[in-house]
Amino acid sequence: MNIPERLILGLLIVLLAGCTEKQEAEPRMERKQLFDSGWKFQLGDFPEAPTADFNDSSWRSLDLPHDWSIEGSVDKKNPTGNDGGYFPAGEGWYRKTFTVPSEWKDKEVSVYFEGVYTNSEVFINGTSLGMRPYGYSSFACKLTPYLEFGKENLMAVHVDNSMQNNSRWYTGSGIYRHVWLLVTDQVHIKHWGIGISTPEISPKEAFVEIKTTLVNSTNTKQNLKLLTNILDPKGAKLKSDSKPVSLAPGAETEVIQNIRVQGPAMWTPDSPDLYKANVQVIRDKVVIDQTEQTFGIRSIEFSSEKGFLLNGKPFLLNGGCVHHDNGILGAAAYDRAEERRVELLKSAGFNAMRTSHNPPSEAFLNACDRLGLLVMDEAFDGWKENKKPYDYANHFEEWAERDLQDMVLRDRNHPSIIMWSIGNEVLERKSPEAVEITKMLRDAIRQIDTTRPVTSAMTTWDEEWEIFDPMMAAHDVCGYNYQLSRAPSDHERVPSRIIVNTESYPANAFNIWKLVSEKSYIIGDFVWTAIDYLGEAGIGAYYYPGEDADEHWQSDRFPWHGAYCGDIDLTGWRKPISHYRSMLYDGPEKLYLAVREPNPGNGTIALTAWSVWPTHESWTWPGYEGKDIQVEVCSKYPRVRLYLNDSLIGEKATGKDEQFKALFTLPYTPGELKAAGMENGEVQETTILQTAGVAAAIKLTADRREIRANGQDLSFITLEITDQDGKLVPYADNVLEFEIAGPGVIAGLGNANLKDSESYVGTTCRAWQGRALMVIKSTKSTGQVVVNIKSEGLKDARISIRSNY
Numbered sequence: 001m002n003i004p005e006r007l008i009l010g011l012l013i014v015l016l017a018g019c020t021e022k023q024e025a026e027p028r029m030e031r032k033q034l035f036d037s038g039w040k041f042q043l044g045d046f047p048e049a050p051t052a053d054f055n056d057s058s059w060r061s062l063d064l065p066h067d068w069s070i071e072g073s074v075d076k077k078n079p080t081g082n083d084g085g086y087f088p089a090g091e092g093w094y095r096k097t098f099t100v101p102s103e104w105k106d107k108e109v110s111v112y113f114e115g116v117y118t119n120s121e122v123f124i125n126g127t128s129l130g131m132r133p134y135g136y137s138s139f140a141c142k143l144t145p146y147l148e149f150g151k152e153n154l155m156a157v158h159v160d161n162s163m164q165n166n167s168r169w170y171t172g173s174g175i176y177r178h179v180w181l182l183v184t185d186q187v188h189i190k191h192w193g194i195g196i197s198t199p200e201i202s203p204k205e206a207f208v209e210i211k212t213t214l215v216n217s218t219n220t221k222q223n224l225k226l227l228t229n230i231l232d233p234k235g236a237k238l239k240s241d242s243k244p245v246s247l248a249p250g251a252e253t254e255v256i257q258n259i260r261v262q263g264p265a266m267w268t269p270d271s272p273d274l275y276k277a278n279v280q281v282i283r284d285k286v287v288i289d290q291t292e293q294t295f296g297i298r299s300i301e302f303s304s305e306k307g308f309l310l311n312g313k314p315f316l317l318n319g320g321c322v323h324h325d326n327g328i329l330g331a332a333a334y335d336r337a338e339e340r341r342v343e344l345l346k347s348a349g350f351n352a353m354r355t356s357h358n359p360p361s362e363a364f365l366n367a368c369d370r371l372g373l374l375v376m377d378e379a380f381d382g383w384k385e386n387k388k389p390y391d392y393a394n395h396f397e398e399w400a401e402r403d404l405q406d407m408v409l410r411d412r413n414h415p416s417i418i419m420w421s422i423g424n425e426v427l428e429r430k431s432p433e434a435v436e437i438t439k440m441l442r443d444a445i446r447q448i449d450t451t452r453p454v455t456s457a458m459t460t461w462d463e464e465w466e467i468f469d470p471m472m473a474a475h476d477v478c479g480y481n482y483q484l485s486r487a488p489s490d491h492e493r494v495p496s497r498i499i500v501n502t503e504s505y506p507a508n509a510f511n512i513w514k515l516v517s518e519k520s521y522i523i524g525d526f527v528w529t530a531i532d533y534l535g536e537a538g539i540g541a542y543y544y545p546g547e548d549a550d551e552h553w554q555s556d557r558f559p560w561h562g563a564y565c566g567d568i569d570l571t572g573w574r575k576p577i578s579h580y581r582s583m584l585y586d587g588p589e590k591l592y593l594a595v596r597e598p599n600p601g602n603g604t605i606a607l608t609a610w611s612v613w614p615t616h617e618s619w620t621w622p623g624y625e626g627k628d629i630q631v632e633v634c635s636k637y638p639r640v641r642l643y644l645n646d647s648l649i650g651e652k653a654t655g656k657d658e659q660f661k662a663l664f665t666l667p668y669t670p671g672e673l674k675a676a677g678m679e680n681g682e683v684q685e686t687t688i689l690q691t692a693g694v695a696a697a698i699k700l701t702a703d704r705r706e707i708r709a710n711g712q713d714l715s716f717i718t719l720e721i722t723d724q725d726g727k728l729v730p731y732a733d734n735v736l737e738f739e740i741a742g743p744g745v746i747a748g749l750g751n752a753n754l755k756d757s758e759s760y761v762g763t764t765c766r767a768w769q770g771r772a773l774m775v776i777k778s779t780k781s782t783g784q785v786v787v788n789i790k791s792e793g794l795k796d797a798r799i800s801i802r803s804n805y
Contacts, residue, residue: 070330170535172331267296296415317524349582540565545603637677744785
């Protein structure tokens with residue numbers, strides 16, 4: 001159906017948060033089996049690697065997910081250059097031998113890759129199953145015709161990331177997401193074959209529509225029953241529906257079931273309630289296929305008059321753009337790392353994120369559903385015109401529609417996803433062809449999903465803007481990159497246009513918030529970016545006197561190897577801009593105190609376009625005694641007072657007219673700096689910064705003290721250099737040495753300094769601004785993982801993590 005101009009999408013989506021597969025009734029087997037363990041890997045090109053007699057005894061043994069780029073050295077000579085953060089790329093091979101049970105002979109067996117970067121080719125027992133050029137697409141390959149049942153089989157995967165440059169940011173290299181074996185009866189539910197929506201919803205009742213595609217791979221007619229059970233968020237059975245199905249030989253068919261849920265628990269970011277649908281295929285009273293999927297119930301509606309409504313209520317999007325890497329872990333999409341990113345975004349006050357500029361991992365979307373974070377799911381950075389010599393433009397004509405529809409099929413059931421994005425600042429945006437491409441991509445989505453609007457991110461670096469009107473008219477929601485100041489005049493010209501700010505400069509937070517909060521036709525903002533990331537080296541940088549202060553696109557920025565424009569740094573620490581942004585969008589914080597870094601004596605700090613003035617939660621500034629320092633107080637209280645060593649420095653207004661900020665200038669004196677939030681002449685809240693002494697100890701804080709012994713679970717351990725009283729020493733840059741014992745390994749080490757080119761893989765790293773991060777990964781054995789950290793001049797530190805089944 002066509003989405004109307006006003007885009008009233010009162011379409012409520014009951015959506016897939018991930019597939020937790022259950023065992024078959026007959027015969028007993030796992031429908032979806034993790035295939036991450038027991039691979040062999042080697043960098044280089046080995047054309048004979050798919051053959052059984054190839055000798056891989058010297059190859060490295062590893063488990064997936066795996067990113068070989070993060071394991072290498074940051075080097076100016078690496079061909080990824082500034083875009084890829086100077087990490088290595090190249091090509092490599094993976095091999096895995098596995099035994100296929102004889103009883104699978106009459107089954108359908110496939111291998112499912114969630115993501116391989118890039119240009120992957122899969123082989124089974126020497127036969128090529130095809131190539132997939134796009135490194136962010138998930139894809140399945142049918143194995144059944146090529147398997148040796150009851151015998152050992154060989155799978156080989158060639159990954160070629162040698163053609164550089166192919167991206168504007170760090171991509172990683174390898175099989176960086178999960179791999180699964182899919183084993184079903186010859187009569188089964190199709191892969192990605194369930195779509196769930198709610199065309200009607202009210203507080204009293206939700207009308208749930210389940211569309212299930214069944215496949216008959218046999219040469220005989222099949223008389224079946226499709227049974228679907230709905231389970232509430234506590235796991236109790238609510239409703240069921242069964243339907244007879246007659247399926248011709250070699251055919252597939254879509255079966256539609258309608259189930260009414262009374263008093264539905266509505267999915268929101270604050271209460272992300274999730275239901276489950278257990279779908280069973282029954283033949284002769286025997287369950288031959290079943291899957292259990294998690295979904296949520298919610299409605300979305302968009303209009304220029306009312307803005308964005310979630311479950312019928314106005315909702316402002318305080319969003320951030322996020323690339324796919326996990327910082328010091330590179331692109332490896334461990335479930336816990338993906339979940340932690342969502343936790344970081346939520347704790348920083350974000351309620352939405354944009355998957356710039358590619359489909360994310362399934363684990364990330366599952367976490368968004370479970371924890372409550374809205375998503376703009378984006379397919380591509382560009383279309384037919386190259387931004388880089390070897391980027392996706394070289395594959396767009398052949399693959400774009402398939403890659404896009406695969407993304408929508410895979411992701412359509414996630415309640416967190418509220419918009420599809422088809423591109424970002426595409427270079428052909430001024431041409432008439434861009435309008436036709438927009439319509440083609442939009443229609444490809446609507447063939448599968450009509451419940452969400454289609455958008456893309458537009459910008460201009462010159463005065464031409466109205467030229468984009470025909471292209472914007474082909475979208476349901478219009479994305480503006482850095483052009484939101486044009487929105488009021490655009491609204492006068494095109495009153496029906498719904499606008500979302502798809503990228504903004506961090507320093508422009510207040511002005512963007514003001515527009516978003518005052519104009520109903522602007523539904524929200526996605527700042528560039530929410531989290532620092534690898535690659536696009538030097539964006540967001542600031543420079544000291546004497547340093548080359550070019551923008552990241554003007555010249556190589558080495559040793560910079562990442563972007564410093566995030567609200568959250570590479571280790572997960574919130575920068576001051578994060579606290580301010582959260583306040584603007586009515587987050588729980590109402591008072592925040594930080595200090596602007598003073599200019600050095602030999603000149604002025606230079607900012608770049610995506611940077612903000614370096615500001616720190618610190619009242620420790622040795623060498624600046626008696627010199628003026630600026631203190632910044634962010635507050636949602638009407639007024640603030642500032643005290644130094646219990647002496648009142650002053651009181652200032654911090655209302656909307658002051659952009660909820662007050663700036664105080666005072667001579668630096670060590671001691672205690674205190675800000676007080678004032679209302680009606682009374683102190684409502686205080687916050688304190690204290691001067692730290694010399695570095696004396698290492699403080700360790702683990703996000704989890706117990707992990708699962710599955711070979712993939714993680715504990716993120718923050719290291720802080722403190723004085724003898726436990727106060728952070730913000731200038732500490734000690735070299736830290738790590739030793740680990742027990743059933744765990746060090747998966748990553750590093751700090752937030754994107755000019756520190758030391759490898760993230762090893763046993764040493766340097767602190768920066770008093771902090772560092774260590775990631776521990778479990779093995780498949782239980783026990784106590786003990787980590788010892790040493791640094792010259794500091795007390796040794798130790799932490800233990802328990803690994804259990």
